[in-house]
Structures are given as C-alpha cells and as structure tokens.
Amino acid sequence: MIVDARGLKKSFKTRARRGQRGHQIVEAVKGIDLTIGEGEIFACLGPNGAGKTTTVRMLATLIEPTEGTATVAGHDVRAEPAKVRRRIGYVGQAGGVDENATGRAGIVLAARIAGMTRHEADKRAAELLAAFSLAEVADRPVRTLSGGQKRRIALAIGLVNEPPLLFLDEPTTGLDPQNRANLWDEVRALRERGTSVLLTTHYLDEADALCDRLAIIDHGLVVAEGTPAELKKQVAGDVVTLRLADGAAGRATDLLGAQEYVKEVRPEDGVLRAYLDDGEHRLPHLLRALEEHGIAIRSIALDRATLDDVFLRHTGRSLRDAA
Numbered sequence: 001m002i003v004d005a006r007g008l009k010k011s012f013k014t015r016a017r018r019g020q021r022g023h024q025i026v027e028a029v030k031g032i033d034l035t036i037g038e039g040e041i042f043a044c045l046g047p048n049g050a051g052k053t054t055t056v057r058m059l060a061t062l063i064e065p066t067e068g069t070a071t072v073a074g075h076d077v078r079a080e081p082a083k084v085r086r087r088i089g090y091v092g093q094a095g096g097v098d099e100n101a102t103g104r105a106g107i108v109l110a111a112r113i114a115g116m117t118r119h120e121a122d123k124r125a126a127e128l129l130a131a132f133s134l135a136e137v138a139d140r141p142v143r144t145l146s147g148g149q150k151r152r153i154a155l156a157i158g159l160v161n162e163p164p165l166l167f168l169d170e171p172t173t174g175l176d177p178q179n180r181a182n183l184w185d186e187v188r189a190l191r192e193r194g195t196s197v198l199l200t201t202h203y204l205d206e207a208d209a210l211c212d213r214l215a216i217i218d219h220g221l222v223v224a225e226g227t228p229a230e231l232k233k234q235v236a237g238d239v240v241t242l243r244l245a246d247g248a249a250g251r252a253t254d255l256l257g258a259q260e261y262v263k264e265v266r267p268e269d270g271v272l273r274a275y276l277d278d279g280e281h282r283l284p285h286l287l288r289a290l291e292e293h294g295i296a297i298r299s300i301a302l303d304r305a306t307l308d309d310v311f312l313r314h315t316g317r318s319l320r321d322a323a
C-alpha cells in the first residue's frame with residue numbers, strides 16, 4: 001500500500017464574514033479513508049470545493065491534518081514528513097514553475113534541490129524534456145510557452161527524482177483535447193514504469209478512462225469508492241432518459257418502478273432516468289408499457305451508465321451541475 005489514510009480531517013479557521021465577529025471554521029475534509037496500491041492510478045473525483053486539493057495537500061505533507069493518520073510511501077505524514085517528501089512528486093494546480101526561467105533551468109533546479117550533481121541534473125533534465133516532447137522549447141522562458149507546454153514542464157519537475165508516488169492536482173484543467181490526451185498517455189507511461197499516481201479531477205471521462213480505482217468525494221467525504229466498472233455496475237449498465245408530456249412524471253415513475261427489470265427510477269430536471277441492464281432488449285417493452293398506459297413521450301435516449309450516474313445516485317445531483 002503506497003497510501004493508507006484513515007479518518008483524515010482538515011478544518012480551516014477563516015475570518016468571519018463582514019458584519020460578523022470572530023472567525024468561522026470551514027470543514028474542508030470531514031473524515032476520509034483512502035488506500036492506494038503500489039503502481040495504481042487512483043483518482044479523487046468530485047466537484048469544485050469538495051475537498052480534493054486539501055486531501056492531496058495533507059498526503060503530500062504540505063498541510064497538517066486536523067485529525068486522522070496517513071502513511072505515504074511507508075512513512076507517517078505527521079511523524080516523518082521529510083521522508084515522505086523525498087519519495088513523492090507533487091504538481092499543484094498553479095504549476096509552481098518560474099515563468100521567467102527557461103523550462104530546462106526549472107527542471108535542473110528541481111534536480112539540484114533533490115540532491116543531484118550539476119552533471120546528473122543536466123542529464124535528467126535532457127531525459128525529461130525528451131520524454132515530454134519539450135526539447136525544442138526547453139530554452140525559452142516558460143512565460144512564452146503554451147498552457148499545455150507549461151503543464152508538461154510542471155509535470156517534468158514533479159518527476160525529477162523518479163518518485164514512487166506522484167500527486168497531480170487537476171492536471172488537465174485548462175488543457176486542449178490534444179494535450180489532455182497526451183497527458184493521459186504520459187500518466188499511463190508512468191504506470192508502466194511502476195510509479196503510483198494520485199490525481200484529482202472533476203472530469204468524469206478522465207477518471208473513467210485513466211484510473212484503476214477512484215474515490216468520489218463530495219462535501220469533504222468519500223461517497224463511493226472502487227474501480228470505474230464496479231461503481232457503474234452498482235447503478236446498472238444502461239440508463240433510459242425520458243422526457244414526458246407535462247404532468248406525466250409521477251405516473252411514469254410508478255409504472256417504470258414496477259417493471260421487474262428496472263433497478264431504479266430517478267426524476268431529474270424535467271426528465272426521468274430509468275436504470276436497467278440489457279437496455280437494448282428492454283427498451284421496446286418499456287415503450288409498450290408507457291404507451292399502454294397512455295403516457296406520451298416527447299423524447300427518449302438510451303445510454304451506457306456513466307460515473308455521473310454513480311455521482312447522482314450517491315449525492316442526489318449531477319456532477320455536471322455541481323462542478
């Protein structure tokens with residue numbers, strides 16, 4: 001186990017709102033358990049403000065937990081933070097790259113801080129620049145690079161000392177689709193080399209495509225945890241989304257809920273979502289049942305269940321709306 005966290009909590013004291021006295025307590029993380037296996041790509045998926053960054057910062061020893069314990073890369077985050085730091089890489093949302101230095105200089109500096117000689121640092125920088133297709137832009141000031149190139153420089157800096165565990169906080173936010181796909185490839189390549197990765201994201205497709213396991217985090221708590229396939233299986237394989245004539249939702253909910261093959265029916269935002277397995281074969285039956293009861297359908301769609309359906313099931317709202 002490269003990460004083993006139990007009951008992690010973090011509260012922040014903030015200034016009271018205008019017109020109020022004293023201070024306020026923000027409970028950013030309310031008791032999180034996480035285990036990440038060696039070589040796993042693990043995602044914390046959740047909307048903005050869910051507590052993902054705070055969780056990662058505690059595990060990376062950047063802030064101390066208010067309560068709870070965590071062992072990261074074999075060391076306790078409270079008792080031995082320096083030992084944890086030597087074994088991890090961390091790429092934050094802001095990137096942490098000096099905009100006025102060249103990318104190469106940033107990587108060399110990080111390598112020197114990690115204890116390499118000048119010669120080793122130069123060699124490592126050249127290796128990383130090649131691995132991230134940055135050789136051509138390596139000697140330009142970072143401020144002149146594109147968003148995707150800056151992110152890759154930040155990623156290279158995070159990887160300088162080949163950490164067994166890399167934390168990536170929202171690594172693809174702000175990247176265009178091509179760079180996003182490249183970054184996914186790079187993360188997969190890290191796994192091939194045996195690096196474990198903990199990334200945070202509010203993109204459902206990213207968590208689904210990239211990670212071995214994930215935790216869905218909402219309001220400072222883990223609401224669901226497992227492989228993408230396991231989580232989706234909890235809600236059923238398929239989802240039928242129906243838009244009905246006004247006033248028909250109640251009757252349709254009862255009717256669909258009574259079909260033995262329908263696992264769950266959820267009214268949401270003017271539509272009904274019915275969860276079922278083997279949707280292609282059940283759909284004709286479902287349509288017949290609605291027709292026989294005189295329920296008019298405005299539109300209908302059959303899709304595979306996604307992690308958003310899992311989020312909806314556990315929180316009562318869609319991650320698309322929450323993010």
Ligand SMILES: Nc1ncnc2c1ncn2[C@@H]1O[C@H](COP(=O)(O)OP(=O)(O)OP(=O)(O)O)[C@@H](O)[C@H]1O
Binds near residue numbers: 013027055
């Ligand atoms: N230093 C701080 N002081 C006060 N409140 C904070 C601090 N850091 C985070 N918070 C609050 O804690 C909650 C969780 O924030 P956090 O950044 O961990 O969420 P997140 O899931 O990473 O969201 P995002 O995707 O926007 O980064 C938020 O309500 C945030 O405003």
